[in-house]
Amino acid sequence: MKVQNKMKLVLRDDYSATPGARYEVEGDDSGEVFRIKCLYPKIREAISSNSLLVVDLDGTAGYGTSFLEEAFGGLIRNDRVTYEQLKNHLSIISEEEDYLVDDIESYLLDAAKSAAK
Amino acid sequence: MKYSKYKKFVYAILALVIFAIGIVSGKGISFPYFEIDPKVNLLHLGTILNTLFIAIMISIVIDDKKKKDGAHKEIMVKRIDKLVEAIEELQKNVSIGKVGLQYAVSISKQLNQTTKYIWGAIGEHQIKTTVTKEIIIGSVREVRKLLTTTPSRESFTQSDSSQTKVSDDYIIYGPVVITQLMRHIELLKNDLFKAQIDIHSN
Numbered sequence: 001m002k003v004q005n006k007m008k009l010v011l012r013d014d015y016s017a018t019p020g021a022r023y024e025v026e027g028d029d030s031g032e033v034f035r036i037k038c039l040y041p042k043i044r045e046a047i048s049s050n051s052l053l054v055v056d057l058d059g060t061a062g063y064g065t066s067f068l069e070e071a072f073g074g075l076i077r078n079d080r081v082t083y084e085q086l087k088n089h090l091s092i093i094s095e096e097e098d099y100l101v102d103d104i105e106s107y108l109l110d111a112a113k114s115a116a117k
Numbered sequence: 118m119k120y121s122k123y124k125k126f127v128y129a130i131l132a133l134v135i136f137a138i139g140i141v142s143g144k145g146i147s148f149p150y151f152e153i154d155p156k157v158n159l160l161h162l163g164t165i166l167n168t169l170f171i172a173i174m175i176s177i178v179i180d181d182k183k184k185k186d187g188a189h190k191e192i193m194v195k196r197i198d199k200l201v202e203a204i205e206e207l208q209k210n211v212s213i214g215k216v217g218l219q220y221a222v223s224i225s226k227q228l229n230q231t232t233k234y235i236w237g238a239i240g241e242h243q244i245k246t247t248v249t250k251e252i253i254i255g256s257v258r259e260v261r262k263l264l265t266t267t268p269s270r271e272s273f274t275q276s277d278s279s280q281t282k283v284s285d286d287y288i289i290y291g292p293v294v295i296t297q298l299m300r301h302i303e304l305l306k307n308d309l310f311k312a313q314i315d316i317h318s319n
Contacts, residue, residue, distance in 0.1 A: 027218065
């Protein structure tokens with residue numbers, strides 16, 4: 001599927017320069033809140049407008065594994081977005097920690113496998 | 118002590134023997150003399166001067182390169198030392214079983230970025246080491262995963278006290294994770310020491 005436009009989400013500017021834990025109850029700037037308030041509304045908009053959402057992870061203090069797993073894996077687990085939709089409408093960039101792109105891909109695949117069970 | 122005196126005695130005997138051989142061979146063997154022609158062809162003089170110039174230039178250039186290479190190696194080793202210091206600080210925190218959340222994520226990023234910088238410079242200056250960037254980054258990823266993974270609601274069991282938890286902006290680790298973290302941190306340190314030895318000896 002060919003997407004029409006590009007949308008951008010810069011995590012440092014649009015959410016926090018110091019991303020926190022997995023859940024809201026665990027502290028500020030959690031992956032859960034990022035998913036609910038920023039990522040899910042944007043990805044829903046990208047899917048409905050046939051756009052590509054580019055998420056830029058650079059410029060923050062760093063990411064915990066759980067923050068990213070909850071934010072991205074949670075889209076499939078909690079928000080019922082499919083792996084195929086994310087494959088077509090989501091792109092991750094990280095120059096500073098390039099392995100994060102592979103990590104997120106594995107969280108999406110794991111969440112998709114769990115959802116299929 | 119005795120061994121040292123014995124060694125000195127052997128060296129003295131050896132020196133005397135070499136001295137005696139020198140005197141005997143000097144008296145017994147006549148070495149031929151050679152003469153230098155006072156008339157020197159200008160072309161030959163030019164060739165001699167040119168050869169001398171090239172020899173001096175080569176020695177200067179090689180010496181300079183050796184000095185520069187040595188300085189680069191020293192800087193690399195010092196940078197790796199700093200990396201090891203940061204890892205040892207992390208190791209101290211892990212041994213207590215409690216690490217600040219922001220510290221955990223920022224140290225993971227710092228280790229990754231510093232590794233990329235050092236190994237970029239190692240490649241740029243063609244310094245040889247069998248410890249590749251991929252090996253170090255792989256270990257850093259493993260440490261980061263253990264350091265910052267907390268269970269999801271689906272996998273969390275209240276009864277399991279060994280699970281990692283987050284409380285008051287601190288990550289609290291169970292004994293199993295502490296053991297795994299210590300092992301991976303030690304492996305990472307060993308790889309960095311190996312890289313330092315390679316850099317020194319190549």
